[in-house]
Amino acid sequence: MTLALHDDLYDAQFVRALAYIAQGGAEIGECFATAKRITKTDGELWYREWLATAQRAERTAQESAAAGHLVSARGAYFRASNYYRTAGLFLMGAPVDDRFRSSSHLQTETFRKGAALLDFPPDVLEIPYEHTTLPGYFFRVSDDGAARPTMILTNGYDGTVEEMYFANAVAALERGYNVLAFDGPGQGSVILDQGIPFRPDWENVVTPVVDFALTLPEVDPSRLVLHGWSFGGYTAPRAASGEHRLAACICDSGPYDLNDALIARVPGVLARQVPDGNRVARKILDEALESTMKKPSAGWALRRNLWVHGLADPMELFTIAPQYTLKGRVQLIECPTFVCTTEGDDIGAAAATLAENLTCPKEFVRFGTDDDVSGHCEMSGRSVFHRRVFDWLDGVLGVSGRSAERAGTGVAASTG
Secondary structure (H helix, E strand, O other), rough: OOOOOOOOHHHHHHHHOOOOOOOOOOOHHHHHHHHHOOOOOHHHHHHHHHHHHEEEHHHHHHHHHHHHOOOOOOHHHHHHHHHHHHHHHHHHHOOOOOOHHHHHHOOOHHHHHOOOOOOOOOOOEEEEEEEEEEEEEOOOOOOOOOOOEEEEEEEOOOOOOOOOHHHHHHHHOOOEEEEEEOOOOOOOOHHOOOOOOOOOOOOOHHHHHHHHHHHOOOOEEEEEEEEEEOOOHHHHHHOOOOOOOOOEEEEEOOOHHHHHHHOOOOHHHHHHHHOOOOOHHHHHHHHHHHHHOOOOOOOOHHHHHHHHOOOOOOHHHHHHHHHOOOOOOOHHOOOOOEEEEEEOOOOOOOOOHHHHHHHOEEEEEEEEEHHHHHHHHHHHHHHHHHHHHHEEEEEEHHOOOHHHHHHHHHHHOOOO
């Protein structure tokens, strides 16, 4: 059942924008008013209306900042950032649309203006990685310099490092965890500005991030947690299979094996023949994929996927997909691992398979109607997800809930 828009995908992205109200990243009236103006499934219309809302929020932020009302300015900048990100979503793909580039840069710019007004502004990071750097932020609970448990946040296909502040960082900070969030290959500005696509061996992405984190005196090296959501639900456990300095891993709604996930979406007869290289089957599938790519809603994920993987032909996805697997590696994960999905979410449908094959201490949760949670990555109930995952994590790391809540009080108040 949709909430505000008749197209399932558009409605899900509307809910995603709306989901960050509690973290200061959205306002219910602004979101519903914007959705009301989107009268058809049209990426151009979506862009224009969310852009208008973002621009209006940014203007109010500037007015408040100029008058010295910094709490009001912070909140409006944060909302503008979320709305700019939302505006560009359906323009994702290759070649890169200049409007998408602009909205992406504006979501970063307005986020940083808002974050600079937090009680404890984050450090803007350039994390050494191979021959370049990865963008990120280090959010701290306090400026007392104490070493604290720290959560590393890794993303999925179409999120940004800034969005992860609303999605997971605020909840962690409120509970006394420092947070290091970053964009890796195929994500955010790394694909947009550096042109670096996804890679399957995420252990070789996270290891330099861990190396960097351990140079920070405010990071407790014995309580370092990796949290991945959406496609990060694959990359996080993949990283944990090779990076053993982690004290815990959280896998929120990712695939277990990308090739299996792709084949599951192919009609029965073709699904049996395409992996065997049947030329007729591949031609039929290729034509179907090319047709799908032209559709405004149904083709969005395919256009996005090709871009973040640096591919030109939809059939190339079937060539690279077998590399993105946890088969043969899941048993290498040593740290306690939390795995979850939501009923009806086909992206996280194999989460139970990951949980079943783990040999480390584990927790598996399937959210659903009993929790009043729906959608990919529990988007309609992030606070429900946060309660389950952090109550588990506090126990794993031996974090005192009472001391964590005291540490997080200032952070919660600072979100505006």
